[in-house]
Amino acid sequence: MNKTKPKKAREVHSVFYVISYDIPDNQRRNQLAKVLKGFGTRVQYSVFEAHLTRSQFEQMKQAVDSVIDPDKDAVRYYALCRACVGRIEVPAVGDVTIVPETIVV
Structure with a gap:
């Protein structure tokens, strides 16, 4: 009989990044x-x-580096x-990208 422990959910935390380029x-x-x-x-045109x-983030940097x-x-x-992130202000057109809640996988 195989007595494996059940896998526990782990929290995956994300970080908010602003990426700009020229x-x-x-x-x-x-x-x-x-x-x-x-x-x-x-x-914006050159901002994500x-x-x-x-x-x-590491995957994104590798993809950026390849371009x-x-x-x-x-x-x-x-x-x-x-x-x-909570203090970001957008006084004109546009919305602040919503911060997702903690993701559990």
């Missing part, structure tokens, strides 16, 4: 936008917001704490 080449810029759309929400686990030219392109990742 890519002079149209083709690379369009490729990067496609990559980032797979991870987050476009909030995303809630990512550590693993997803950009580090000698010509600029990409920035900003990680915001929950308190900081």
